Amino acid sequence: MQDSNNKSLSAYQQSYEALRDMILTGTIKQGTKLVEEKLATELGVSRTPIRESIRKLEQEGLIVNKRVVKLSETDLRNTFELRKLLEGHGARSAAAYMSEQEYLALERCVKIGRSGSLEAIMEANKEFHEIIMRASNNTLMIDLFDRMQSVIYLFRQTVVYHNRPFLIDEHQKICEAIGAHDGDTAEQLMKEHLQADLDFCLHQIR
Secondary structure, three states, X not given: OHHHHHHHHHHHHHHHHHHHHHHHOOOOOOOOXXXXXXXXXXXXXXXXXXXXXXXXXXXXXXXXXXEEOOOOHHHHHHHHHHHHHHHHHHXXXXXXXXXXXXXXXXXXXXXXXXXXXHHHHHHHHHHHHHHHHHOOOOHHXXXXXXXXXXHHHHHHHXXXXXXXXXXXXXXXXXXXXXXXXXXXXHHHHHHHHHHHHHHHHHHHHO
16 A cells, blocks of 8 residues: 555656646746646656646646646736745845855855856756745745745746846845845845846846
8 A cells, every 4th residue: 555655656746847847948838728638648647646736836836727827927026026025034034044054055056156057057046045045044934935936947047048147246245245144235135136037037028
């Protein structure tokens, strides 16, 4: 029985990751209606793990009514307004609570952002924001931030792959403000950073 449960969990996990990656990479286009039978055949699993995967991706905001979300300008603005509230407060808190080990990791993210491959920069960008949120020590805010990750990934692709100007310089300044335990400046710089991301994304989709 235990083995059967493990196989079921594995099928669900594999299906979820495969489906999520197909959406995030654009293999399944925004607005596409998802057909459980077709996806089950393509991924070599039963409909049950596909159904569970779709349910989880709905919770993450990537699927609405069994269609891949088609992000509008309003969706973009709403997402970034919430990010500014969460991550602005996160940066302020990080200036007070971040450990030396976390700060060294934050500095590494900035360094990779200046010299790494596109894939490495994508990962470093993700880690930069995660380290700051983790250092906030606010579990409810961290949980909400985590549930936004899939949608955030779509926007991160835009700012990294299209080489948004001053992106890493802004990370550097946020890092320095946190290192100086200057919560006011860290919060303001994070909000300005995310507003610049939003403006860049809006320019790209218009």
